[in-house]
Amino acid sequence: MFAPKALQKTPLATPRGRLQVVKQTYADGSTYEGGYLNFKKQGQGVISFSNGETYNGHWAEGLKNGSGVYTWADGSQYIGVWHADKMSGQGVHVSSNGSKYSGSWNDNLMHGSGSYEYDNGSVYIGEWFQGYVSTIQSFIFIILRCTFLILILYFLQAATRSRLSHCFCKRKV
Numbered sequence: 001m002f003a004p005k006a007l008q009k010t011p012l013a014t015p016r017g018r019l020q021v022v023k024q025t026y027a028d029g030s031t032y033e034g035g036y037l038n039f040k041k042q043g044q045g046v047i048s049f050s051n052g053e054t055y056n057g058h059w060a061e062g063l064k065n066g067s068g069v070y071t072w073a074d075g076s077q078y079i080g081v082w083h084a085d086k087m088s089g090q091g092v093h094v095s096s097n098g099s100k101y102s103g104s105w106n107d108n109l110m111h112g113s114g115s116y117e118y119d120n121g122s123v124y125i126g127e128w129f130q131g132y133v134s135t136i137q138s139f140i141f142i143i144l145r146c147t148f149l150i151l152i153l154y155f156l157q158a159a160t161r162s163r164l165s166h167c168f169c170k171r172k173v
Contacts, residue, residue, distance in 0.1 A: 019043060035059065057082065072096075080105065095119075103128065 022036045034045020040062035041047075048054045057068015064070075064082040071077045080091020087093075087105040094100045103114020109131035110116075116124045127134040 106130075 017038045019035055019037045019042060021034065023031070023033045024036075025031050029050035030048060032041065032045060032047045034041060034047075035043030037043075041059035042061070043059060044057070045059050046054065046056045052073035053071060055064060055068055055070045057064060057070075058066030060066065063085040065084065066082060067080070068082050069077065069079045070087075075096040076094065078087055078091055078093045080087060080093075081089030083089065086108045088107065089105060090103070091105050092100065092102045098119040100117045101110055101114055102117075103110060104112030106112070110128040111130055112128060113126075114128055115126075118124075124133065
């Protein structure tokens, strides 16, 4: 994608200026390589922060915008759509512990339909509201997760009643 300077084409002229491909190093050691227009990141670009985090994707007016991949220093990763520097739209977030959320995002929060795969293998599929499982869905989730426990309690209670009724029936007066 990034050609050496000798092979680069003439920068694209736009009504707002010339789109250039640059390689920049910032004072903190972070680096950026990609499109630049009017002193702002524009188009495809890769930024590597000094703390080990990276973003590879589209930029508009200096903000992450469009599809891109953000990787945190701990190995967690978001692959999806960005709008105005925030995760917004469809995307997948994989945590360093192996848990994974696939679904809708809004303002960096899980919002809308999605599925969450926990690191222990269990899966929740449902609705999210501003980063939280929606209330009705959480009750359904809890009920589904506790079904086995409820069945055990029901059978224990039924067995106890059955034993007690036999005791009273066989009792001689």
